Amino acid sequence: MSFQPPPGTDDIGAPQSHIWREVLREWETWADCYGYPLVMTPLFEATDLFERGVGDATEVVTKQMYTFTDKGGRSVTLRHEGTAGVVRAFLNAGVKGAWKGAYSGPMFRYERPQAGRRRQFWQVGVEYLDVEGPAADAEVVELGFRFLNAVEVAGLEVVLNSLGDEVCRPGYVATLRGYLDERRSQLCDESVSLIDSNPLRVLDCKVCAPVLGDAPAMKDHLCAACADHYAGVKASLDRLDVPYTEDGRLVRGLDYYTRTAFEYIATDLATAQNAVGGGGRYDGLAESIGGRRAPGVGFALGIDRIVLSSSRAPSPPVDVFVISETNPSDALVASSVLRSEGLRVDFDTEGRSVKAQFKVASRSAAPARVIVSDSSGPVGVRYGNDNIDLPIGEVAEWLMQRLR
Ligand code: AMP
Secondary structure, three states: OOOOOOOOOOOOOOHHHHHHHHHHHHHHHHHHHOOOEEOOOOOOOEEEHHHHHHHHHHHHHHOOEEEEOOOOOEEEOOOOOHHHHHHHHHHHOOOOOOOEOOOEEEEOOOOOEEEEEEEEEEEEEEEOOOOOHHHHHHHHHHHHHHHHHOOOOOEEEEEEOOOOOOOOHHHHHHHHHHHHHHHHEEEEEEEHHHHHOHHHHHHHHHOOOHHHHOOHHHHOOOOOHHHOOOOOOOOHHHOOOOOOOEOOOOOOOOOEEEEEEEEEOOOOOOOOOOOEEEEEEEOEEEEEOOEEEEOOOEEEEEHHHHHHHHHOOOOOOEEEEEEEOOOOOHHHHHHHHHHHOOOOOOEEOOOOHHHHHHHHHHHHHOOEEEEEEEOOOOOOEEEOOOOEEEOOOHHHHHHHHHHH
């Protein structure tokens, strides 16, 4: 029996999981700060939702979905992204007017596994629905940017583009298709196969990039309304001091984007996969899955890659290690008191020698020690060079002043 997890999946425990927990906690704080309440949707959905929502010519839908027939004969698919499910949930709730939701959880794609590209990976994201103005797009871009900065993603850059809408995109796509058609012989097989079905995706192809230098760019073909919207987003980002670069090649993988598209890149990440997140506006998505018109904007950020690219050193998992000179039960009770006062505490349950307990304490990396030498008297507290005896009820306050 092998104990390896399935290909493209990972077991993530301590010490690596310390940084995961910190990043996910930081995420909750930022989502909350921008007014995005938690929304939780199923890990699997009817396959049809993704085919209609994400687009049946996208790579994810054609090649990467984990799809199976359940015991009731329904075709279901493990979610490969959060947006379609959240928009479905929004439509199901029947709400009117601006609506916000933040999610966090695993996604599944049948990919060729490599560093930063997993078959099960973790995304956090937000969706802001029933909003049309460029200030919404700018708020969303800013939120991602501030969060990624807070978790110290090294070499962070924001890349921005506009993909137009149903008014101006068809004309642009026809122009692009003509341009690609003339260069068929210079393109890779994959790109040639996309010319008819999804020519925008050809712009994404790293292999073909050298021959596409003068390809027409969407931002030069925007209709007046889309050009205005794009200018509004950029002006707001300028006022917020959120730096960005524009890239006419940024098309994003999923079909549903309209107008604003953006990505967050960790330029210092040493893997081939350096996009830590991306998003955009999807004004037609709610209708394409059979609902009412509900324009929206959102992003998804990949926590696996954020953890890889974060230069933040995780803080120690516990504040205090309690050592008992009597028995583990006294350490348990002292730990319980300290925990109830908000400290993070661990101790040895196995009745080892005091010396052995100190060794376990060092391994735990806890910056403070509390030494219990009788069940009712004061305890010894050690923190750095400080060494003091205190009643157990006064330890938390004394330590908090030093730890926080
Ligand atoms: P997407 O939903 O494709 O726009 O991806 C948004 C973000 O999720 C990307 O920028 C990555 O950080 C992350 N991501 C997407 N696919 C994977 C994957 N297979 N493994 C790890 N992270 C991923």
